[in-house]
Amino acid sequence: MTVPSTSTLTRANEQPVDGGRIRPVRHPGQWIGVAAILVAAALFVQFLVTNEKLRLDLVAGYLFERSVMRGLVLTLELTVVAMVLGIVLGTVLAIMRLSGNRVLSFVASGYIWFFRGTPILVQLLFWFFLGSILPVINLGIPFGPTFVEIPTNVLISQFTAAILGLGLNEAAYMAEIIRAGIKSVDPGQSEAAEAVGMSRMLAYRRIILPQASRVVLPPIANNTISMLKLSSLVIVVGLPELLTAVQLIYSRNFQQIPLLIVASIWYLLLTTILTIIQVRIERRLDRSVTGPRPVIRAAERQGTPS
Amino acid sequence: MTEPLVRAVNVRKSFGDLEVLRGIDLEINRGEVVCVLGPSGSGKSTFLRCINHLDRIDKGEIWVDGHLIGYRRAHGHTYELRPHEIAAQRRGIGMVFQKFNLFPHRTALENITEAPIFVKRQSKADAEARAHELLERVNLGDRADFYPAQLSGGQQQRVAIARALALDPTLMLFDEPTSALDPELVGEVLDTMKDLASDGMTMIVVTHEIGFAREVADRVVFMDGGVVVEHGPPRQVLDDPQHPRTRGFLAKVI
Numbered sequence: 001m002t003v004p005s006t007s008t009l010t011r012a013n014e015q016p017v018d019g020g021r022i023r024p025v026r027h028p029g030q031w032i033g034v035a036a037i038l039v040a041a042a043l044f045v046q047f048l049v050t051n052e053k054l055r056l057d058l059v060a061g062y063l064f065e066r067s068v069m070r071g072l073v074l075t076l077e078l079t080v081v082a083m084v085l086g087i088v089l090g091t092v093l094a095i096m097r098l099s100g101n102r103v104l105s106f107v108a109s110g111y112i113w114f115f116r117g118t119p120i121l122v123q124l125l126f127w128f129f130l131g132s133i134l135p136v137i138n139l140g141i142p143f144g145p146t147f148v149e150i151p152t153n154v155l156i157s158q159f160t161a162a163i164l165g166l167g168l169n170e171a172a173y174m175a176e177i178i179r180a181g182i183k184s185v186d187p188g189q190s191e192a193a194e195a196v197g198m199s200r201m202l203a204y205r206r207i208i209l210p211q212a213s214r215v216v217l218p219p220i221a222n223n224t225i226s227m228l229k230l231s232s233l234v235i236v237v238g239l240p241e242l243l244t245a246v247q248l249i250y251s252r253n254f255q256q257i258p259l260l261i262v263a264s265i266w267y268l269l270l271t272t273i274l275t276i277i278q279v280r281i282e283r284r285l286d287r288s289v290t291g292p293r294p295v296i297r298a299a300e301r302q303g304t305p306s
Numbered sequence: 307m308t309e310p311l312v313r314a315v316n317v318r319k320s321f322g323d324l325e326v327l328r329g330i331d332l333e334i335n336r337g338e339v340v341c342v343l344g345p346s347g348s349g350k351s352t353f354l355r356c357i358n359h360l361d362r363i364d365k366g367e368i369w370v371d372g373h374l375i376g377y378r379r380a381h382g383h384t385y386e387l388r389p390h391e392i393a394a395q396r397r398g399i400g401m402v403f404q405k406f407n408l409f410p411h412r413t414a415l416e417n418i419t420e421a422p423i424f425v426k427r428q429s430k431a432d433a434e435a436r437a438h439e440l441l442e443r444v445n446l447g448d449r450a451d452f453y454p455a456q457l458s459g460g461q462q463q464r465v466a467i468a469r470a471l472a473l474d475p476t477l478m479l480f481d482e483p484t485s486a487l488d489p490e491l492v493g494e495v496l497d498t499m500k501d502l503a504s505d506g507m508t509m510i511v512v513t514h515e516i517g518f519a520r521e522v523a524d525r526v527v528f529m530d531g532g533v534v535v536e537h538g539p540p541r542q543v544l545d546d547p548q549h550p551r552t553r554g555f556l557a558k559v560i
Contacts, residue, residue, distance in 0.1 A: 191360055192407035196421035196473060197397035199390055206424055210411050287453075288411045294451040 058258035062249065063265065071245030072266055078162055078231040078241060083224050085167030090174025095204060097179055108175065115172035121233060124165030128237040130156055162234040170227065177219045181212030214285045221278040225271050242266055311336045311371055311477060311508050312357065318365035319352060326352045328532035329366070334525075336476075339509045341519035341540075344529035345555055350512045353529070354479050357510065358399040359392050371398060371476050397425065400470030404482040406462040408454040414441065414465045415450040418472045426473065433472075440468035444498050460491030464498050471502075478502065480511040516560055520544055528552045 048054065062068060096108035115123070131152035140146035156164070185208050193203035232243035240248060246259040312334040319327040326349045334340050342350045355361040357368055359376040368375040373395055378385045387395070408417050418437035422428040428436075441447050444464040454462050463483055470478060480499065484492045496518050503509055503522050513519065519526050520540045527537040530551050536543060547553045 186407070188403060188405055188407040189409065192401075192403065192409070194360065194393070195358060195396060195399075195401040195403075196469065197393045197425045198421065199393050202424060206420060207409055211409075214411075285411075288413075289453070289455050291453065293456045296448045 053257075054261075055255060055258040058255055059261050059265070062246070062259060062262045065249070067240070067245045067248065068242070068262060068266075071240055071242040074239060075228060075231055075242040075266075076270070078166060078234060078239075079224065079227045081163050082166035082170055082231070083220075083227055085163065086170030086174045086223075087178075087220065089168070089171035091178050091209070093171060093175035094178040094182060097175065098182060112172045112175050115169050120165065120169045120230070121236060123169055124161065124233060124236055127156060127161040127164040128158070130161075158234075158237050158239050161237045162231075162239055165237070166227065166231060166234070170223065173223060174220070177216050177223070178212065181216035182208055184215045185211045214282075217278065217282055217285065221274060225274055228267060228270055228274075308336065309372070310334055311338075312510070313369040314353075314357075314366070315368075316366040317353065317356060317363050317368060319349075319356060319361060319363050326532055327356070327363070330529075330532075330534055332527065332534060332537070334508065334510065336508055337506045338524045339503045339507075339511070339522055340525050340527055341515075341523040342510065342512045342527045342529060343514070343516070343519065343555070344535075348529045349532040350529045351481055354481050354510060354512050357477075357479055358396050358401055360401075370395070373398075393425075397421075397473050398476050400473065400475035400478040402463070402466050402470055402478070402480045402483050404485050406454070406459070406466045406486070408462055408466055408469070410454050413451050413453055414446065414457065417454070417465055418469045421469070422472050437468070437472060440471055441465075443471075443501070444468045445494075458491060459487045460494045463487065463495045467495075467498055467502070476508065478507055478509045480509065480513070482512055482514065484513065484515060514559065516544065516556075528555070530555070 048056070093108045093111060096104040097112070099105060134152055137150050137152050137155055138146040139148040139150075182204075189207055189211065190203050193207045198206070229243075231241055234241060235244045243263050246263045250256045250259040310333040312332070314330050314332045317327050317330040318325065328349075330349075330353055342354070344350045352361055356363050357370065357375065362376055367377070375395060376387055376392060378387055378391075408414075409420065412420060415434065415437050418440055419430070419433040422433040422436065423430055438447065438450065441450055444467055446461060446464055446468070449457060449461060449465075452461075454465070457465065467478075467483075483499070484495050487495065492515070496515065499509070499511070499518070500522055511518075511523070523540050525537055526540045526543040528535045528543055528547070528549070528551075535549050535551050536547065543552065544556065547556060
């Protein structure tokens with residue numbers, strides 16, 4: 001047998017001097033790392049405070065400016081509505097794709113193929129300019145009589161075009177995230193649900209999707225944070241959300257850096273709030289796995305081995 | 307004599323090119339406890355899963371309590387049932403799985419009340435009262451608020467038995483209910499099943515527990531190669547097997 005360097009090994013007759021107290025391994029490298037980070041942070045703060053070209057006074061002045069506030073509200077609205085649309089439609093698409101019905105599965109695959117395969121900018125502009133290729137939307141019997149006629153431009157406002165563009169695109173990505181989540185649930189679960197007489201849809205609602213949600217939550221949070229910033233694309237349909245609002249200001253006063261800092265502060269704040277919400281939901285969903293055992297009162301204890 | 311509760315007639319089932327069930331004929335009477343033994347790959351689990359249509363049969367017929375499982379006959383033609391009709395048939399048949407398959411995101415109590423509330427539309431109060439009774443019956447009255455991950459394997463399997471009983475089934479199917487358990491936990495599950503048998507429940511148990519079969523079963527069925535090789539009272543099949551394949555199998559497991 002080969003023995004590693006004997007200097008660190010204990011000799012057979014070595015006796016403990018302090019009652020055998022175990023001392024944990026030391027990590028001197030960690031302290032050097034902490035010191036390095038503290039120095040770097042101090043340098044950064046000094047740079048921020050002493051650099052007059054940063055114009056922190058302007059950052060403070062524009063942080064709550066009215067057009068910035070309006071942009072912030074629009075960013076939030078777009079993100080929330082597009083994500084809700086994306087999650088709901090994505091769930092439907094994922095279930096369609098996994099269903100045994102070939103037509104449903106084919107339609108869902110086709111949707112995902114198309115909306116992931118074309119640029120989101122093109123999709124936004126397509127919805128916005130739909131009126132130019134399809135001036136009126138008719139409701140009626142195909143090739144038969146028409147009951148209602150609505151001009152497309154009335155139906156699709158800038159905001160609707162933005163939501164359709166962002167939401168329908170998001171649904172395609174979300175469908176794949178949720179499909180992965182559903183597939184991560186043990187097949188025994190849907191068998192058990194079926195065995196107690198549940199329909200497929202009830203099994204999804206009560207048994208499978210709640211379990212899949214634990215798996216899909218981190219990627220959904222990812223996409224939501226990404227949507228906060230992706231929503232700035234809606235400038236192509238003429239909507240000034242947060243990033244566009246600050247761009248409009250610095251195109252007049254040429255103070256790019258302070259205004260970009262304004263936008264970043266808001267994005268960071270929104271991301272922080274979303275992360276806190278994510279952690280809370282995750283903790284709630286993990287309760288069944290990692291939660292504390294309920295306390296059994298002595299009065300109801302039975303002779304069951306545990 | 308009354309109509310048998312379960313009647314299987316020439317049941318056949320293939321997975322791709324592999325024929326797993328090659329003509330099973332079996333009748334099971336009300337209140338009877340039948341243990342199905344056989345080597346792995348003999349088709350015994352598949353046969354059990356066909357009884358509540360978790361696997362669909364290719365040929366033959368299975369009747370449970372006067373209902374043709376999974377299909378409908380009209381004018382000499384056989385039609386597949388709609389999913390909600392199959393779901394309704396399954397409510398009369400309880401199933402216990404080898405790996406328990408409890409719903410991990412629901413407490414023991416919620417596992418039991420899930421189907422009564424959402425499938426049978428019982429009130430929450432009624433379903434919970436019944437679930438507490440069932441938990442007492444499987445000796446887990448003090449574990450109602452535990453999640454499956456907080457229970458031992460034996461406790462989980464007993465919750466799974468209570469969950470199946472919550473729908474008041476006329477027939478209970480057990481698919482190797484003790485095979486995934488640590489040896490010291492097997493006894494508590496078998497005891498629960500013995501209680502159930504003595505209450506008169508009709509049970510079909512796929513198992514490797516020869517001792518349980520000898521003590522509790524009214525009849526033992528030995529399957530091999532997708533057919534029933536022999537069946538009869540445990541004394542006869544286990545102690546004086548007629549077929550060489552049964553003898554070979556028993557020689558290995560006892």
